[in-house]
Amino acid sequence: MKKLLCVAFALLLLTGCEAYPKRFSATYTDVFDTVTEFTAYCGTEEEFEALSEAVHGELKRLHEIFDIYNSYEGLDNAKALNDAAGKSVEPPAELIELINSGKEWYTLSGGKLNIAFGSVLSEWHHCREEGVLPDPVLLKELAEHCDISLVKADGGNIALGDPNMSLDLGAMAKGYAAQKAAELAESLGGKRFALSVGGNIVTRGEKPSGKWEIGIQDPDGGILTTVKVAGEAVVTSGDYQRYYEVGGVRYHHIIDPDTLYPAALWRSVTVIAENSADADALSTSLFLLPLEEGKALAEKFGAEALWVSPDGSVIRTEGFSDYE
Amino acid sequence: MSKLFKRDLALIVAIILAALALWGASALFKKEGESVEVRLRGELYAVLPLNKNAELDVEGLCTVVVEDGETYVKSSTCRNKLCENHRPISRAGETVACLPNGVTVTVKKEGGADFYV
Numbered sequence: 001m002k003k004l005l006c007v008a009f010a011l012l013l014l015t016g017c018e019a020y021p022k023r024f025s026a027t028y029t030d031v032f033d034t035v036t037e038f039t040a041y042c043g044t045e046e047e048f049e050a051l052s053e054a055v056h057g058e059l060k061r062l063h064e065i066f067d068i069y070n071s072y073e074g075l076d077n078a079k080a081l082n083d084a085a086g087k088s089v090e091p092p093a094e095l096i097e098l099i100n101s102g103k104e105w106y107t108l109s110g111g112k113l114n115i116a117f118g119s120v121l122s123e124w125h126h127c128r129e130e131g132v133l134p135d136p137v138l139l140k141e142l143a144e145h146c147d148i149s150l151v152k153a154d155g156g157n158i159a160l161g162d163p164n165m166s167l168d169l170g171a172m173a174k175g176y177a178a179q180k181a182a183e184l185a186e187s188l189g190g191k192r193f194a195l196s197v198g199g200n201i202v203t204r205g206e207k208p209s210g211k212w213e214i215g216i217q218d219p220d221g222g223i224l225t226t227v228k229v230a231g232e233a234v235v236t237s238g239d240y241q242r243y244y245e246v247g248g249v250r251y252h253h254i255i256d257p258d259t260l261y262p263a264a265l266w267r268s269v270t271v272i273a274e275n276s277a278d279a280d281a282l283s284t285s286l287f288l289l290p291l292e293e294g295k296a297l298a299e300k301f302g303a304e305a306l307w308v309s310p311d312g313s314v315i316r317t318e319g320f321s322d323y324e
Numbered sequence: 325m326s327k328l329f330k331r332d333l334a335l336i337v338a339i340i341l342a343a344l345a346l347w348g349a350s351a352l353f354k355k356e357g358e359s360v361e362v363r364l365r366g367e368l369y370a371v372l373p374l375n376k377n378a379e380l381d382v383e384g385l386c387t388v389v390v391e392d393g394e395t396y397v398k399s400s401t402c403r404n405k406l407c408e409n410h411r412p413i414s415r416a417g418e419t420v421a422c423l424p425n426g427v428t429v430t431v432k433k434e435g436g437a438d439f440y441v
Contacts, residue, residue: 199441215437236441
């Protein structure tokens with residue numbers, strides 16, 4: 001009987017710790033020019049701190065590699081690659097991997113997602129900071145220097161074949177980094193966590209009360225719907241996320257490479273996929289593509305998507321509602 | 325049923341009941357009110373009740389306002405003013421950020437989603 005008592009005690013203690021671990025959260029504002037939130041269920045605060053520190057460190061490392069604005073000593077990052085356009089450099093493996101993936105996405109998206117679009121995007125970035133509109137003639141000139149086939153990856157070397165071209169990895173870097181950081185947290189024993197790098201959300205496991213709940217914003221304010229996930233990545237590309245106004249007109253940050261102006265097909269596109277890097281590239285691609293092409297692309301990745309059109313109507317892939 | 329077993333059973337039941345009572349009590353006291361969490365460079369700077377109008381100066385960098393159940397950044401020393409132009413927020417988990425100053429303002433409520441995209 002004493003044995004039974006011991007077993008009952010042990011069970012009670014075990015279930016007490018396993019089923020009701022505490023929720024911890026950390027916020028970082030120094031990576032990828034956005035707000036990052038890491039939430040995890042852990043047994044102790046120390047356990048969470050160790051995970052959070054590792055996740056933050058990994059995101060910082062990747063941020064520096066993909067940074068096109070700042071240089072870091074001893075690191076051949078994206079800025080170094082852009083500055084050396086025309087010459088070959090030996091960047092870290094992650095930069096080579098993301099560039100090669102970017103070349104694939106250029107083909108997959110029918111040329112809509114182009115990481116070699118930096119010259120045009122940096123002009124828009126500059127104008128957004130100044131609160132003015134870009135000169136259309138200048139945009140056209142800059143667009144002459146966006147030929148991704150001139151980005152040559154050869155083993156450990158990358159060379160931008162056009163001295164006036166530059167890379168902008170903004171459409172892919174956050175999703176890729178969130179994926180890598182989540183993999184690291186998992187390898188360190190993290191089982192129930194969610195990481196949001198500026199809205200690129202990766203989840204692992206469930207909360208004690210069930211799946212992670214992600215509210216999808218209505219571009220006009222309020223919440224459109226909530227999706228429940230456990231293990232999937234959720235990303236939204238929307239015209240309400242980063243924008244500025246000139247003369248009462250809103251200009252958002254996702255530029256259509258064909259018009260050189262903010263894309264106008266959709267107000268927002270939300271993607272649910274297995275892998276956060278895919279989800280990030282998919283959401284930008286779908287934001288720039290007509291519905292049928294977007295649907296076909298989502299299907300290729302087994303991803304689900306939700307589109308909000310300019311008239312406010314909502315379109316979903318067949319399996320999207322399974323998450324609602 | 326032996327006397328010993330009965331006593332064990334009673335003890336087990338008592339332990340389970342005590343555990344349940346403790347869990348219930350902790351869940352009851354843990355229930356947070358609606359609040360606004362202000363962080364500076366990731367560190368918790370202040371927690372303000374959402375139902376009480378207030379104005380908070382964050383180290384001279386930003387002024388955070390709570391007004392009629394909503395919160396927003398009234399002014400900031402940053403250049404791009406994205407935070408000032410952000411609409412007031414009131415839903416659980418929503419965040420307004422002033423990245424150049426490392427300030428985030430998040431609404432905390434029970435029953436909201438975990439994240440918003």
